Amino acid sequence: MAAHEQDVEQLVAEREYEAGFVTDLESDTVAPGLDEDVIRFISSKKEEPQWMLDWRLEAFRQWKQMKMPKWPHLHYPPIDFQKISYYSAPKSAADKPKSLDEVDPKLLETYEKLGIPLREQEMLAGVEGAQYPTSGSNVAVDAVFDSVSVATTFKDKLADAGVIFCSISEAIREYPELVKKHLGTVVPRGDNFFAGLNSAVFTDGSFVYIPKGVRCPMELSTYFRINAENTGQFERTLIVAEEGSHVSYLEGCTAPQRDENQLHAAVVELVAEDDAEIKYSTVQNWYPGDENGKGGIYNFVTKRGDCRGDRSKISWTQVETGSAITWKYPSCVLNGDNSVGEFYSVAVTRGMQQADTGTKMIHVGKNTKSTIIAKGISAARGEQAYRGLVKILPSATNARNFTQCDSLLIGDKCGAHTFPYVESKNSTAKLEHEATTSKIGEDQMFYCLQRGLSEEDAVSLIVNGFCKDVFKELPMEFAVEAQKLLNVTLENAVG
Amino acid sequence: MISIKNLHAEVEGKPILRGVDLEIPDGEVHAIMGPNGSGKSTLASILAGREEYEVTQGSVTYKGQELLEMDPDERACEGVFLGFQYPVEIPGVSNLYLLRAALNARRKYHGEPEIDAVDFMQMAQEKIDHVGMSMEMAKRGVNEDFSGGEKKRNEIFQMLMLEPNLAILDETDSGLDIDALKVVSDGINRLRSPERSVVLVTHYKRLLEHCVPDRIHVLYQGQIVRSGGPELADTLEAEGYANLETDEAAATS
Ligand SMILES: Nc1ncnc2c1ncn2[C@@H]1O[C@H](COP(=O)(O)OP(=O)(O)OP(=O)(O)O)[C@@H](O)[C@H]1O
Ligand SMILES: [Mg+2]
DSSP: OHHHHHHHHHHHHHTOOOSSOOOOTTSSBOOSOOSHHHHHHHHHHTTOOHHHHHHHHHHHHHHHTOOOOOOSSOOOOOOOGGGSBOOBOOOOGGGSOSSGGGSOHHHHHHHHHHTOOHHHHHHHTTOTTOOOOOSSOSEEEEEEETTEEEEEOOHHHHHHHTOEEEEHHHHHHHOHHHHHHHTTSSSOTTSOHHHHHHHHHOOBOEEEEEOTTOBOSSEEEEEEEOOSTTBOBOBEEEEEEOTTOEEEEEEEEOOOOOSSOEEEOOEEEEEEOTTOEEEEEEEEOOOOOSTTOTTOEEEEEEEEEEEOSTTOEEEEEEEEOOOSEEEEOOEEEEOSTTOEEEEEEEEEEOTTOEEEEEEEEEEOSTTOEEEEEEEEEEETTOEEEEEEEEEEOTTOTTOEEEEEEEEEEESSSOEEEEEEEEEEOOTTOEEEEEEEEEEOOHHHHHHHHHTTOOHHHHHHHHHHHHTHHHHTTSOHHHHHHHHHHHHHHTTTOOO | OEEEEEEEEEETTEEEEEEEEEEEOTTOEEEEEOOTTSSHHHHHHHHHTOTTSEEEEEEEEETTEEGGGSOHHHHHHTTEEEEOSSOOOEEEEEHHHHHHHHHHHHHHHTTOOOOOHHHHHHHHHHHHHHHTOOHHHHHSEETTTOOHHHHHHHHHHHHHHHOOSEEEEESTTTTOOHHHHHHHHHHHHHHOBTTBEEEEEOSOHHHHHHSOOSEEEEEETTEEEEEEOTTHHHHHHHHTTTTHHHHHHHHHO
């Protein structure tokens, strides 16, 4: 653990910054440190209206009163928020690799194993001039490079349907009324430490608006990527589905090889009005650090969906394989009567990875229903905790929840912990909970080996079977990707 | 096909096999009978490469190779198949998926290309019909929520798909109804050919009436104490294993 601290110190030292706040207007990266001036700088860089700046400053004031949560089952050195730089534009073309030849071969090997097409590899590796394909796929992409969205496609097709899909910065400028109406209504600024920080300094993210009665004509996808060194990433995503609308949103990250710990604190807010449905799928593969945990990304995320309308539905599906540290609880607030919340999750920890994840289902409306299926896989010295809260308020007559959390251990140095919390204030609620912890059985392994499979194939087969209930919730293309990712992740996990 | 010489094995320091000698020529079907706990499953597991058993003495040659030096998956790719006495469940992994992975592992091992998806499905359909399973069942998770008899049927289905050179069937006939027994024995008979050998571990004469073995061996307290032709099954059925102790004395002297 001390090693982390030292690295951070050293890296910070190497950054040649002057103590205190210096804004170099020539550079597009702000020096490390956080105060109101930094927030003003970010806001003006983004040409934001006054109300937005005021909103950020208020968030900052609230954040200063807050403390980092101590309760997660995680261990990491204290984070010095004054040593993080809060804004950086994409590297200029001159800094980018000229071709894949200049990119870390290890990273390319991973892309290769994941079957990522060359064009996309160039994109992910940040090769100069690389761009997302603009046709031939039915996935709309909004790429967030570091702090600024640089590529947005499919706008026309979406515009025809009346769907807005753009960066949040653009939305603040172009659709201020929509943003103003919804921003912070699901995750208020004072919600938690990381959400507070994000509200003050978020630099970019996505905005989606689906008008009344519209079924979004394609899957919407964002590739996240961390680019500049030692820069905290603070994405902000807001998705609003009006009455009777429907949208499926994919968030995928393929992280480049990195060297130092990085803070990532995103906020995602979903709003579903009457009869609206939002499906939010994540395949997350931030750099987890080397086998000693060095260099991995710290991922502290607040994701929450508000089933505001009657019969609305929000599903979170996530496959988490990356990050040194993951702290994440996608949640649903079931306000509308007959609304439905779902959470399907596969989390993998290996090496020194730590994850504390889970979900919260807050039942407010009548006949609300929630389903939680969480699959945790730990290998090597990976540690993970599932933390789930199901809360039934007095108003939630006939609420139902089904929770199933299963842990699979590979090897005997890893750990899995489950913390299910249930608070029911209405006696008509029906709650079911199932939990299992199993090791990959010797019998299962031997059965597969006896049929001719190699040890690695046997593990991946058993693990994929274990995750099937979650994978089947993912959109087809994503499910295939997730499966591959899992196989690559668990390579060399046994033996 | 396989030649077992003076095989001794123990688990957790407890000796289980105490000098097994057994020779199975190409194309022959041999049955191994013997009381509960005599070491039949242990022998089968050792041949398939299960690691928890420690071989302390002896050797096994299979198709001219030292079997005990090969990894379990290598043995499988070389054509050794074990029909498990208690087939394990692998939730969420479809039977067909496992079989396709298994077939492709073999092909890769022999330097052949992967099986074509259409060919595979055709082959699967054919074998499913042979064992009277449904496609729905073949697609279900491996042995997931299968009845005891269904699991055994599934082992035979897998055997037919994998076309092993040496099939070791550990009590595949136990717990079967009359129709299933016929399926299992038909499956075994279908596999019989000059280049394949079969070891049937069984407690019951009725299987041996459907698949008449070339030889029957009796394993008792970790040794083969008696061998004979198919008629030995009748003798055992009539007399039980009571007289074996004298046989053992004869065998060791
Ligand atoms: N893993 C193990 N640990 C301890 N003892 C074992 C183990 N495996 C087998 N044994 C013991 O070895 C002996 C032989 O067992 P085995 O399963 O080979 O018998 P079997 O002949 O197949 O019996 P059955 O007819 O009941 O199937 C038994 O006494 C059994 O308890
Ligand atoms: Mg047995």
